[in-house]
Amino acid sequence: MERLTDIMAGYARTAILLAGMTALFMGVGYLIGGTGGMMIAFVVALGMNAFSYWNSDKIVLSMHGAREVDARSAPELYGMVAELARNAELPMPKVYVIDNPQPNAFATGRNPENAAVAATTGILQSLSYEELAGVMAHELAHVKHRDTLIMTITATIAGAISMLANFALFFGGNRNNPLGLVGTILIAILAPIAAMIVQMAISRSREYEADRIGAEICRNPMWLASALAKIAAGAQRIPNWSAERNPATAHLFIINPLSGRGADSLFSTHPATESRIAKLREMAAGQPGGGTGGSWSPRDAEPARQGPWAGTAQGATRRGPWG
Template identity: 70%
Template sequence: MNYFKTGLLLAALTGLFMAIGAALGGQQGMMIAFFVALAMNAFSYWNSDKMVLRMHGARQVDAKSAPELHQMIAELSRNAELPMPKVYIIDNPQPNAFATGRNPENAAVAATTGILQTLSKEELAGVMAHELAHIKNRDTLIMTVTATIAGAISMLANFAMFFGGNRNSNNGGIGIIGSLAIMILAPMGAAIVQMAISRTREYAADRMGAEICRNPAWLASALDKIAGAAQRIPNMSAERNPATAHLFIINPLSGQRMDNLFSTHPNTENRIKALMQISQEMGSGGAAPASPQHGGPWSQPQSSDPRGPWG
């Protein structure tokens, strides 16, 4: 994982935020933006998990309310040598999942009801292993801070017309043209940086997730199913909070399959090919697990094997 590159991208995002402040208020505006960015980062550090989970209406579950899911994540956490994260379920028909939290000791994983109904146990284990990999790599804090700053840049850009559009360039304002440029280009720049950060981390999380669940084909099969369903089933909470889209294992906003700078996630087919290559390296075989014909495994009796199928 290239943390130096990620640090540069985060610095670029903060710099963009400050540049907008400078355009709207000169040097004073830039300093205000700088201190606002610091305050936002501090707030995100302590409240990132609660904030994102609240945005998507997640509810916490435990070993009594969701025994199979809780047991699965507990077993995978032991494989990953991680503390047990908090477990959440989101009432959302789109199959998807994400992880959040400032560190492994204060982390959470969230799965939608759609993913519980769609995937087999093995496939879901692959997805949850991927999310635990984000936690182990400490991606969750960086990606949530990125979402916070990107969202703030978009809001600040929307205010550009009010702050700068009512003044002409002769009086020190940025003018209508400058305001329009900020409104269009600033969110685009933030999105590019945000997506670049996300893309650099997804492949690494796929690889580590495959190692945690011990079968890359499980995750490959899950990605194929989730990507197909995400094109058909809208995720309204993600639509209302698009700055959090990169947190999900598959882009919840659209079914884009272009592996370019403007994609929230890497091309799903490329991810699957990479996982199949990892499968060959691990010698675990390339066959994807068979899925139950009637939805996911959560209406089925709990396995009597305490190790689970991935132990």
């Protein structure tokens, strides 16, 4: 019954989101081309919603140049995700690697049966095995909580709204535009901000919940807390050019991948990293042993394997497969 309730709640959230984003899309269409522009935007939005439901995950993965890996090409990463998925009682997701030096990761897919997790080469190089397990558990928490459909469709439609706003600068001067040139300029500025606010509204609270569920999946909150500190520091130093080209996808990542920090407190799609770490520390303090010992490890269920992080003792600091 609880699982059915979660599924229905997920579909309800998705329907509300799609309705809101469609209304925003139609509003921009109306301001560009009047009633005719609104109707065209409505038809385009319907087609985009249907297309996004089935293909938004592929679009996002393609935007970031992700390549799928398997048990042969990335045995340790694939095996880790498989064990964490079993621990979370989830189907095995597809696993992707993104050739990007910034440490980061995200999950996507319309449901747990069609989910994917993606990690950058930067995160594989910079985190220990345990820290990466915490990150992958966080991404599987998004899958388990059925956040991925909402977050991925939002990225696709928010990007389309931004493009539509840019079109306003070229086509907004026609006689059907009820606002004139000044209104057209306002559309180009305000429409992407409105889309960003929608992203912020659906993303920030979900990160706290994914942190909590992810800590339960890997059974050690401090693994994820340590990983978040390293990822945040790396994201500040190392640009993520694919994310800069596709800022509508920023809310998918575990840490904001964008270099612009000026409006973080107002428009950030992620809660403050320090607040997330503090909550994880509180969670660890409530566990036997303070969350520092006796935890399940994705290595526990499998014999030693050759490949990334292999050849080190359990509990030692391990670096990623390209480190």
